[in-house]
Amino acid sequence: MAIAVAAGIVVRGLSTSDLWRDEALTVNIAKLPPHGIMEALRHDGHPPLYYMLLHGWILLFGQGDAAVRALSAVFSVATLPLVYRLGHSIGGRRCAIAALLLMATSPQAVRYATETRMYSLVVLLATLGWLALRAVLRTPSIGRLAAVTACTAALLLTHYWSAYLLTGVGFLLLWAAWIGRPERRRAARRTVVALIAGGVLFLPWLPTFVAQITSTGAPWAAPARPALVLSSLLIGTDPAGEDVLLGMVLAVLVALAVFGRPLDHHRIELDLRTQRDVRTEWLALLLVLTLAVTGGYVSAVAFAPRYTAVVFPLVLVLASMGIARVPARSARSCVLGFVALLGL
Numbered sequence: 001m002a003i004a005v006a007a008g009i010v011v012r013g014l015s016t017s018d019l020w021r022d023e024a025l026t027v028n029i030a031k032l033p034p035h036g037i038m039e040a041l042r043h044d045g046h047p048p049l050y051y052m053l054l055h056g057w058i059l060l061f062g063q064g065d066a067a068v069r070a071l072s073a074v075f076s077v078a079t080l081p082l083v084y085r086l087g088h089s090i091g092g093r094r095c096a097i098a099a100l101l102l103m104a105t106s107p108q109a110v111r112y113a114t115e116t117r118m119y120s121l122v123v124l125l126a127t128l129g130w131l132a133l134r135a136v137l138r139t140p141s142i143g144r145l146a147a148v149t150a151c152t153a154a155l156l157l158t159h160y161w162s163a164y165l166l167t168g169v170g171f172l173l174l175w176a177a178w179i180g181r182p183e184r185r186r187a188a189r190r191t192v193v194a195l196i197a198g199g200v201l202f203l204p205w206l207p208t209f210v211a212q213i214t215s216t217g218a219p220w221a222a223p224a225r226p227a228l229v230l231s232s233l234l235i236g237t238d239p240a241g242e243d244v245l246l247g248m249v250l251a252v253l254v255a256l257a258v259f260g261r262p263l264d265h266h267r268i269e270l271d272l273r274t275q276r277d278v279r280t281e282w283l284a285l286l287l288v289l290t291l292a293v294t295g296g297y298v299s300a301v302a303f304a305p306r307y308t309a310v311v312f313p314l315v316l317v318l319a320s321m322g323i324a325r326v327p328a329r330s331a332r333s334c335v336l337g338f339v340a341l342l343g344l
Helices: 002-011 021-030 034-041 049-061 065-105 107-113 119-138 142-156 162-179 182-215 226-234 242-259 276-299 305-310 312-325 329-343
Strands: 260-262 268-270
Touching: 002 065, 002 107, 021 034, 021 049, 021 065, 034 049, 034 182, 049 065, 049 119, 065 107, 065 119, 065 276, 065 312, 065 329, 107 119, 107 305, 119 142, 119 162, 119 182, 119 305, 119 312, 142 162, 142 182, 162 182, 162 276, 162 305, 226 242, 226 276, 226 305, 226 312, 242 260, 242 276, 242 312, 242 329, 260 312, 276 312, 305 312, 312 329
Parallel strands: none
Antiparallel strands: 260 268
16 A cells, blocks of 8 residues: 555656646746736636645746646645545545545546646645534534635635535535434534635635636536536546546445445445435535536536546545445455556
8 A cells, every 4th residue: 555655646746748738827827926817817717726826836936847736746645644534534444545545546636636727726625625524513613613614715716616515515514404413403504604604705706706707618618417527527537448447446436335335244235225424425426416517507617527626535535435345354455456556
């Protein structure tokens, strides 16, 4: 496992190609002074947080290809211990180890880490936000509620698809605030307030967002369609070669996480009532996909596979829980090693 994780970290710094179009545009905008960045983004169509962070990074380390890509690699490496903690909070040590290994060797995570774009930051913030959400539902302290608010605002100011994730989480919290146990209802209500507070922090950017809706977009791209979104979640790019096999394996592992229950050392039962320990995660994933597809059809907004970065940590953690469902240690190790090998 240590060798595979180390290999995953190393390849996050091995991009040798020139900057492609979107990366070059990102650097051109980030080089501007802060007020220039805000004005340029009115015509680019993205929120400002990543560009402001990249602006400071360029001031410190320069604007060479390797330098500007290193920021994404830093975000990606910082996600590894967080996804370990997230896996541990959901499924214990087995799930934590699998989540760490899957994230380290994931082709999607490596791609995000080697591009001067905001998607590795999105994965980092989504992982951190889900950790904060689980923590605040256990103990809704002021610090944990503030962490949910900060993650909400940061996600909205990094990528607009985060709105689908936060809306889905909001629906689940409202449901928990209505039918949950008394202490759970109180925690859910307070967390909804924290989400709303994060949305309030987005309001200063709202006029620019409205202007972007009317003047930016990608008319050559199609809206989010169910099959396209699902394949993007599992494969990350247009299907080709080993990507398809890896996506199929991940799909089976997610199904095991949602429906599987070990019976003995050799058998797993599929229970259509689903498993309680991952019910929140897969319901959130289902809600986000439904909202994204519906929003894409209604607004005709273009879709790119990398937009699914907002729920990418949930998919990997669910797949990791699927591995943890395998009862025999030898079989579990073989599955984990096979998935890591496919990723690398």
